[in-house]
Amino acid sequence: MEKREVDVAIIGAGTAGMVAYQRARKTTDRVVLIEGEQYGTTCARVGCMPSKLLIAAAENAHQMELGPLFGVTARDISIDGKAVLARVRKERDRFVGSVIKSVEGFPESHRILGHARFAGPHLLIVKTANGQAMEVEAKRIIIATGSRPNIPRFLKEARDRLVVNDDLFEWQDLPESVAVFGPGVIGLELGQALSRLGVRVRMFGVGGAVGPIRDESIRDCALKAFNREFPLDPDADVKHVGRTDDGVSVTFIDPVEGQVTETFDYLLAATGRRPNVDGLDIQNADIELDEKGMPLFDPHTLRCGDSHIFIAGDANSALPLLHEAADEGRIAGDNAAAYPDVRTGLRKTPLSVVFTDPQIASVGLTIDQVNEQCRGCFAVGEVSFADQGRSRVIGKNEGLLRVYGEHGSGLFMGAEMFGPAAEHIAHLLAWSAQRRLTVSEMLEMPFYHPVIEEGLRTALKQLNRNLSIGPEPADGCLECGPGV
Known part of the structure; x- marks a missing residue:
């Protein structure tokens, strides 16, 4: 059996695994990236990119159907399913190819294609694609094995x-x-x-x-x-x-x-999806597991207990989003490389977007989290897009935005939205939340006319009127109610 000794072994070459590899390699060249199936991330192969390609085709078809709203009649609209899916696959393969090219740019000695399982806290047995077994002894290990569909x-x-x-x-x-x-x-x-x-x-x-x-x-x-x-x-x-x-x-x-x-x-x-940890013989890793067999870990360091093992990306099922996987890969890679000097990594303001039409977006704290953190002492502002100027102009005047702020401090806490241009408005709100802006400071920012973002200003103005701003009294509340 071939044997390898490394400082850092990373199981999984998806988004989190690739970023972790790049971060760890800044510190040590004794690193190995192990992939069980095929190179190419979940996002590129079956997630973000092919789904958005299908959605783009659907949006074009839908927009043609809306022609009469603008006095435009399109003749002979037809949908060629074969052509739609051919483009999805063609562009999908292009994205996947780009990822594969990146991985193949890593030194060959750093890459192993095969299924890994724990034989001990520091020992991995990898069954390679040709059926051979390899023994990898690693001082630190990062689990970045992603997830798969969960079917009842x-x-x-x-x-x-x-x-x-x-x-x-x-x-x-x-x-x-x-x-x-x-x-x-x-x-x-x-x-x-x-x-x-x-x-x-x-x-x-x-x-x-x-x-x-x-x-x-x-x-x-x-x-x-x-x-x-x-x-x-x-x-x-x-x-x-x-x-x-x-x-x-x-x-x-x-x-x-x-x-x-x-x-x-x-x-x-x-x-839903389930994390790919059940095939790792994780019981041999000598780390604490929950009742479902998932490793317990610190979300700020991604360290499993007080061990030398870290878990990042969809494998930990905490925040199954690509940008979160990339951030977690960075944190896990840095900490694995610097171990035992493990430090808290930067966790950004929560941000998620669903690419439906209208789009769905969530930023910062949810309304339940705001209620819990502020002990009920918060206010809400909202706007309907039914009569919002720019939205009516483009025929996308549907949806609702609600923004949350804290009494006393006036801080913007979070928002949820179902409406037009949510992917863009969500970024403005996420940046504001991460910079810990107050609602009044957000209203000092420029808003052009006529744009959908003017709807955001309307919601923020209502929130600002509903907020009681000033020193927080001893009882922790400025009003008798939450100000909703």
Whole structure:
């Protein structure tokens, strides 16, 4: 058995793993990057990029349908499913190729393609692609193994017609119908895109959630909007899923018609993802695990307990977003390289965007977190985009933005939004939150006319009026209520 001794071993060559490798290599050349399947990140292969390519096609189709609103009539609009998916794959492969090129730029001696498992706290056994086994002894180890789709058992009754987002981008043509289970980020983005590309879509959820939205007012606004395009029940009562000669049958309770059975070509399981730690023999790592077998770790250092092992990216399932994975790769890589000098890394203001139309965005603290942190002593400002000038001009006048501020300090705490240009407004808000600006300081910033950002100013003005600003009294509250 071939044996290697390194200072830092990184398991997983996704976004977090690649960044961790680059950071660790600044300190030591005795580093190895181990990848179990194939190079190319989740984002490039099956996540951010191919999904946005599909969404871009859907947005173009939808915009053509809106032509009569502006007095423009487009003739002979048709959707070529084969062409749509061919472009998705072509551009997807281009993004993946760029990632692979980056990895192949690393020294060959630093790369191992094979599945790693723990044989001890410092010892990894890697089964390489050619079936050989390799022993890697590492002073420090970073787990960056990513995640995979999580599929509830009852959905597997769809058998060969069950797909996840990984599979969808390999379709050669668009189907006629898809049942989507899971109105989370993936389900909403792909479900709406398929619907706008002419696919009959029905979406089922559990528990009432709509994407990552936590503000009930925003959730209600989004739910109404999505249901105007396709049926979405966020707390569906599904009785049965089964494979039939015609596809997949789904029996569910409709609020109006009672028990209904519909048949679809495919069932898309967008029911969350699970971290890839269960194949690592993590029990041999001598670190503390929770009841689900996940390593316990410090989110600021990414260190597992007081060990020499770190965990970053989707593998820790804390913040499954690409920019967070990159930040965590940096923190884990720096700390693994400098061990035992482990330091707290910079964690940026939480920021998430869902690329539906209208878009969904969350910045800073959620309304529940604001309520908890401020002990109920906060205010809310909001704006509807129904009559917002620029939004009406471009025919995207739908949605709601709510912003949260703290009584006493006047600090901006967070926001949620369902509306136009949310991806851009969210960045302005995230920068403001990270700089710890007060609401009045945010209102001192320039706002051009006519732009959608003027809606943000309207919400901030209302929030500023609702805030009680001044020294915080001993009882911790300036008003008898939260000022909502």
